[in-house]
Amino acid sequence: MLTRNPYEPLRSETLPARLGNLPEMTGRLGSAEGWRVREVGDGNLNLVFIVESTIGSVVVKQALPYARVVGESWPMSLDRAFFEYHALTRLGARDPGRLPALHLFDEGQALQIMEHLSPHIILRRGLIAGTFYPALGEHLGRYLARTLFRGSDLSMDTARRKADVALFAGNVELCGITEDLFFTDPFWDCPRNRHTPALAAQVTVVRADRDLKLAALEMKARFCMCAQTLLHGDMHTGSVMVSDTDTRVIDAEFAAYGPMGFDVGSLLGNLWMAYFAQAGHRADDAGGDAYRSWILQLAETVWEVFVAEFSLLWRTERGGILGGRELFENQADPLGAELMLHGLLADIWSDALGFAGIEMHRRILGLAHIPEFETIAEEERRAACERRALAAGRELAVHRRAFLTIAQVSDLVAGIEARAR
Template sequence: MLDKSPYEPLNAATLTRRLGGMPELTRRLGPAAHWQVREVGDGNLNLVFIVESPKGAAVAKQALPYARCVGESWPMSLERAFFEYHALVRLGARDPGRLPEVYAFDQSQALIVMEYLAPHVILRKSLVEGVVLPELGGHLGRYLARSLFRGSDFAMDTAHRKADLALFAGNGELCGISEDLIFTDPFRASPRNRVTAGLEGDAAAARADRDLKVAAAALKRRFATSAETLLHGDFHTGSVMVTDRDSRVIDPEFAFYGPMGFDIGSLLGNLMMAFFAQSGYRADHAACIAYQDWILDVAETVWWVFAAEFARLWKSGRNGILGLRELFEDVGHEIGARSVLTDLMEEVWRDTLGFAGIEMHRRILGLAHILEFEAIANEGLRAECERRALAMGRVLMLRARTLRGPREVSALARTMAERPL
């Protein structure tokens, strides 16, 4: 039984005392006297510890009552750990083996203990180092299809769907952060924004760009009002850990019910930024182009695998509120069901492009920047890479209805990477 003592931020010593009496952990790790604990968190919000022993290892993640990247001046609720725990359980069941296994949850300490992923590394670091991961696109495309389909009205009955929707509606604080940091701050003068030296004019141009702000407003409305499925909510290249044969999804604390294209777009926007960043640290032009081509191939594969797996699930697992088999397959109207799927996928594709474009803006003009750009030592070169990415992001936001597929997007990215600034 968990200790119900008041919340306190833990450290290596107090974490051992906190967890050492939990049978579910001592069975896995052995007696606490043999544990070694180190704090490794480098994210924006939480404390993260690795607990190791001769018998095994685990990760312990504790929410802080403020945003770690800013400090105590930005207070935050500890309840985000509750939502992350429930998201880990649900998303993990929808694509078994793709998320870390949860070992324990201590709600009073906002603490989740889960599987230690080794020898996995954060995908962002692999993209900076130029590592080729042959199965990445397939893994992430299938994860997106399975999690988005199985968390939607197409697969869930009314009782479970409404209860789940009500539960995750409580994650309003983190949704509010996304609504501000993603959809609003990059397009206004906000004290939270950070801009690379040399991009001040580009930031001012975005703030003055009426068409861009109209597109951002439409995307924000879609994000806030379209509760299509349970989303990871912050699905980017820092939320994936990889080896050359495995890919795992982590950190779903921003989980909420929203539009399917948001998770896909967030990932593809980050892959696009990694594409534009390559010229900032690859002096060998041929090697740079080859790795950029691989990144674009991953992005294309994510979409095509997602679409194929979603269609398979649509055919075999459409038993929820919006199954509609009684209107179509049960009366011999299979073509009608395929038309519904076609319309849905076209809508998801448009959303994906728009959300990808806005993700590129918020990571360059907003608060939370990315390693792929920050690894570029030359600030002038970094600004040039970011400027090209902003141009790409703007096109994705404004032409989401006319770009017809991933290959067209890849061709556009290559053009943007080569054109004079």
């Protein structure tokens, strides 16, 4: 452990000397003299290094005392590494094999040593490249169902769950970032915002859109007031790593208790943005239509598998303080339990659409943008893709209760794209 030393950010050239005596490193890599270190962190908050040798490799992740996306002018606590560690242990146990293995956590250095996922890449990159991942929808749908169900009062022992709620309530700083950057900043002239210049007229429209701003505030209230389950908290296509056959979820430092629909909606919103970005990446590609259709099917599969797995867990694992078996199954009324499940899934679906719609606005008009749009070099082409995503996002946020099936959402998204041609 390194905690006896004052906190110090790692650098590629200092990492071997500082970590070279840790058995969690040497047992997997051998002597530090043979290590190769490269920094790969491209996120908004942390340092990330891949450390390799002739016998193995690991990832070293360290929190910085500021937001990397802005710089030292935005100081941040190192506590996010503590909350990420606790989130990884819990989420990983709820869907074994879907998160990277954690080898070491050092709280004093805000540092984690974990499994190096290879040949995996960030899902965003695969979507930009037009790569198909046959098992992805099933993996993500089951992950969402298992972690959201098993982290709730439908499953957990009530004393342990309340202790967990108290623990993660301490993740105030990152929750505050979500509450501001996600739900508030995109809808007013916040200095942190940025947008494609060709969207200036659209920005004015959004800030004057009372119905959209009401939807944003309603979803913010839902996020703040509904502690249903432990969330990943930043569940987008940059927090998923994929190979041809495997899917892993990473970067859980935004973990907090909140509504089940938040993680679901954040992921679906990013998939729908990836759909709209395709016209900017392969407008003249003969396979573009097929890949767009596959992204829509991917989103449908995620939701359909989520519903199936969540329903299975409801029928086979339900037992927390909200289980309600004494009111239904124990009184020979299984239909009552099914009606309760149906109502819960309807609420999750409505929430998911609302969160997806707001996510689609904050990724275009707020601080943290997505490579799917940002890598479209031609400004007007990029803006055209973003306008279509904003149109879909508004419909989902404002009219979230009008969409009863994901097929209806696919029709909405595909229709907006078709009308733009």
